[in-house]
Every structure is written in C-alpha cells, then in structure tokens.
Amino acid sequence: MRRSEALALIGPNGAGKSTLLSILAGSLDPSEGSVARAEPSPRIGWVPQRPAQYxxxxxxxxxxxxxxxxxxxxxxxxxxxxxxxxxxxxxxxxxxxxxxxxxxxxxxxxxxxxHPEVLLLDEPTASLDPGQRRRLWSLVARVKEQGGAVVFATQNLDEAVRFADRVAVLREGRMVYEGPADEYERAPEADVFA
Incomplete structure (x- = not known):
C-alpha cells in the first residue's frame, strides 16, 4: 500500500477478502506466504463486518x-x-x-x-443508508488527505471504481487482477471473472 491511496478488494463471496483484511490487521496469520510490514508498524484502524464493540x-x-x-x-x-x-x-x-x-x-x-495510518474496512457500507455512506466516504477521503492508506472490501463495483485508486480482484484466495481503478472496467472479463 502507498500513502494517500485507497485499494478496493473485490471478488465473489468466499474469495478471501475478509481473510486478507484480518491478516493485514494482524489478527490472523497467513496459511501460505507472508506479509511484509513497514517498520515501525503503522497505526491500524480496522472496521470488521461484525460489531467489534462491547x-x-x-x-x-x-x-x-x-x-x-x-x-x-x-x-x-x-x-x-x-x-x-x-x-x-x-x-x-x-x-x-x-x-x-x-x-x-x-x-x-x-x-x-x-488516527490510523492504515484504515481497513470490510464491507463498510453494507448496513448504511445513503447519507451515512456519503459520510463514510468523506471520512475515508480525510484519512487519505492526511497521508493514510485505505483498504476496503466491497461487493459494490460502483463504489470500488469511484472511491478507490486501485482495485484488486480476489478469487479462491489469490489475486487475479490488480490495477488502477479507472482501468478496471476495461480489464478483460476472462482475467477478472473467469
């Protein structure tokens, strides 16, 4: 991830989006491969799909x-x-x-x-009404403006293209596409949706 950048993770249910976010958050170890982390470790803010509060x-x-x-x-x-x-x-x-x-x-x-340097969001708009979605994306933009990196998983392709700088498509735990968000819609369907 780069500073001041948003990466959208998209893919079918069970593709590994939530698992990847858990690994990036440090709450789960990868079953294969490794994750390189910056030193010192950045401050991470994580918004999981399920409530993470008392x-x-x-x-x-x-x-x-x-x-x-x-x-x-x-x-x-x-x-x-x-x-x-x-x-x-x-x-x-x-x-x-x-x-x-x-x-x-x-x-x-x-x-x-x-004040996270990396903000991880797992399907952040799934339960939000339209006004709250706008508020969320405004807060995400503020994190980016302050030099933070954002990674969000979504099933909403419009949000992925609109609010991400880059898009990564996951399928069966593997990244099958990664590129600029504005080029995603022009990617060959066989590469992305096979």
Whole structure:
C-alpha cells in the first residue's frame, strides 16, 4: 500500500477478502506466504463486518474505554468529535441494541480513535443508508488527505471504481487482477471473472 491511496478488494463471496483484511490487521496469520510490514508498524484502524464493540456499553462508553486503552490525550474531546463525525446518537442504549447501521458507525468511530495510518474496512457500507455512506466516504477521503492508506472490501463495483485508486480482484484466495481503478472496467472479463 502507498500513502494517500485507497485499494478496493473485490471478488465473489468466499474469495478471501475478509481473510486478507484480518491478516493485514494482524489478527490472523497467513496459511501460505507472508506479509511484509513497514517498520515501525503503522497505526491500524480496522472496521470488521461484525460489531467489534462491547454490547453492554453505550457508544460513548465504548469510545471512552478504547480511547483509554489507546492512551488518547483529549479523551472527552476525541469522543465528542468521533460521535459527531459518524453522526452517532449519544444515547445510553447498549451497543448490542443499536441498529446494524449504528453498530457499523460505532465500528468506524472506534477504528478512527488512533488516527490510523492504515484504515481497513470490510464491507463498510453494507448496513448504511445513503447519507451515512456519503459520510463514510468523506471520512475515508480525510484519512487519505492526511497521508493514510485505505483498504476496503466491497461487493459494490460502483463504489470500488469511484472511491478507490486501485482495485484488486480476489478469487479462491489469490489475486487475479490488480490495477488502477479507472482501468478496471476495461480489464478483460476472462482475467477478472473467469
């Protein structure tokens, strides 16, 4: 990955997109091959498909807890900024009782806590309404503007072409295509969809 760049991972269900993101996040070791990491390791923010928060805690309490664990200096200001950035209500409702879209927005806020140099997003718009999708892509653009790299898995080809600089197509755990997003639609179908 390059700084200030977004890479879209696309491919059929079971192609290995989520597995690759888990490997990049450091939560899973590859069964074959290896991953070269920059030294020192960059700060990574990860938005998995499933909720990655404590269900008994509210959105605010989750953010406060993880901010403390990350050693965030301005805890109150950071939590307020992130709640506003993802337009997440500050209710006392436990995270487990939030809608799927609100849980996804909380996942995003948690991933942004440490000002990531690499942001990993697994199907980030799957539960979001159109307004929240725009907000998400605006936040992704901000990460890129600040020099961060973004890798996102998606089934939405329009989003891949529109928001990524490069596209990688995975099939059965292997990359079968990699290139500029604006050239993806012109790639030979036999190479990409075989």
């Amino acid at each position: 269900g008994r805690l509210s959105a605010r309490e989750n953010l406060e807890l993880f901010a403390r664990l990350e050693g965030v200096d301005d805890l109150v200001g950071t939590v307020e900024r992130l709640l506003a950035a993802v337009d997440l209500p500050d209710g006392r409702k436990p995270a487990a009782e939030l809608s799927a879209g609100n849980q996804q927005r909380l996942n995003l806020a948690l991933a942004l806590l440490n």
